[in-house]
Amino acid sequence: MAPAFIRPFAAADLPAAARLLAQRHRRHRRTSPLLSPRYEDEATTLAEVSNAWETEGASGCVALDGDEVVGYLLGAPKTSTVWGPNIWVEAAGMATRDPETMRDLYGTAATRWYDEGKTAHYALIPSDDVALIDAWFRLGFGAQHAHAVMTPPTEPPVVPGGLAVRRAGRRDLDALAELDLALPAHQGLSPVFSAGPVGTLEEARQEWEEDIDSDYYASFVAERNGQVIGAAVGCPLEKSSTHQGLSRPEHSAILGFAAVFPDARGSGAGQALGRAVGRWAADEGFETLVTDWRVTNLLSSRTWPKLGYRQTFLRVHRHLGY
Numbered sequence: 001m002a003p004a005f006i007r008p009f010a011a012a013d014l015p016a017a018a019r020l021l022a023q024r025h026r027r028h029r030r031t032s033p034l035l036s037p038r039y040e041d042e043a044t045t046l047a048e049v050s051n052a053w054e055t056e057g058a059s060g061c062v063a064l065d066g067d068e069v070v071g072y073l074l075g076a077p078k079t080s081t082v083w084g085p086n087i088w089v090e091a092a093g094m095a096t097r098d099p100e101t102m103r104d105l106y107g108t109a110a111t112r113w114y115d116e117g118k119t120a121h122y123a124l125i126p127s128d129d130v131a132l133i134d135a136w137f138r139l140g141f142g143a144q145h146a147h148a149v150m151t152p153p154t155e156p157p158v159v160p161g162g163l164a165v166r167r168a169g170r171r172d173l174d175a176l177a178e179l180d181l182a183l184p185a186h187q188g189l190s191p192v193f194s195a196g197p198v199g200t201l202e203e204a205r206q207e208w209e210e211d212i213d214s215d216y217y218a219s220f221v222a223e224r225n226g227q228v229i230g231a232a233v234g235c236p237l238e239k240s241s242t243h244q245g246l247s248r249p250e251h252s253a254i255l256g257f258a259a260v261f262p263d264a265r266g267s268g269a270g271q272a273l274g275r276a277v278g279r280w281a282a283d284e285g286f287e288t289l290v291t292d293w294r295v296t297n298l299l300s301s302r303t304w305p306k307l308g309y310r311q312t313f314l315r316v317h318r319h320l321g322y
């Protein structure tokens, strides 16, 4: 196939990009039917691509076959410093007929991003698109983060012998605050190396004080011999800033937090807590349940798929210059 002609993205490209994105989503839903059918419609994807294009600092490219747009790539920076001097390609930020063309699109778009000093690049790719993921891998990207979805389970949650799982209450605030710090402590270790800013125990306790009685959060603790060893929190996905746009299923809840103290891991508490959140979501009438994890987190990346979560999007990343 002849190399595509690449030029900068312009506002006039939005309808063609929306068409390609709707086609991508239709293919994606064949393997991930729990994703929202709304984005199979070009009018809906037009709003999503327009949003990506209108984000401050956005830029990107289109690939042309003759006059026809056959691929596009759009990225924009996030202001949070945790991502470095970054460019993000969000769920509506790319679609292409030929996966190989994505390498040409990135080659041109990244020239500008690099010139602007944006050297930490992130891109969200449909997990089922093996050829597209391979194209990104051959651009020097590696897998960083997985988004996943499942149908909330309707069967009673199984709790292994010796453990009990119950709703969390005020008497658990100290343990909950400690567990809040156990998550970033683990994410800071090898091979995740991804802690982000870690708050203090007092700050964590204060946050739990504010949230424990909230109607939005369903918090559970696991106990062994009367001691709290782990916790998990579910909430409506609309309360979360994650899983935006095409990665957001309809009527969804999220398993938004889970941690088990290090010496109690591997005994079934994490899965029991995850199942309790799942059952809560089913009882509340949510049709889908999402979660996400660092693919380098050896614990969560092995635990959540066992509960039935199936990947929808894979975030890849690359730090330029080394």
Ligand SMILES: CC(C)(COP(=O)(O)OP(=O)(O)OC[C@H]1O[C@@H](n2cnc3c(N)ncnc32)[C@H](O)[C@@H]1OP(=O)(O)O)[C@@H](O)C(=O)NCCC(=O)NCCS
Residues within 6 Å of the ligand: 182, 183, 186, 257, 258, 259, 260, 261, 264, 265, 266, 267, 268, 269, 270, 271, 272, 292, 293, 294, 297, 299, 300, 302, 303, 306
């Ligand atoms: C993730 C976490 C909550 C899971 O809780 P847990 O109590 O350790 O998990 P469980 O014991 O219920 O299940 C762990 C599963 O992973 C499996 N597992 C563990 N190590 C494994 C390995 N090396 N290879 C394959 N599977 C492995 C276990 O076998 C178990 O599955 P099984 O019961 O079918 O055998 C807990 O490990 C934790 O707190 N991790 C640190 C914080 C964190 O990562 N939070 C989640 C962020 S998304």
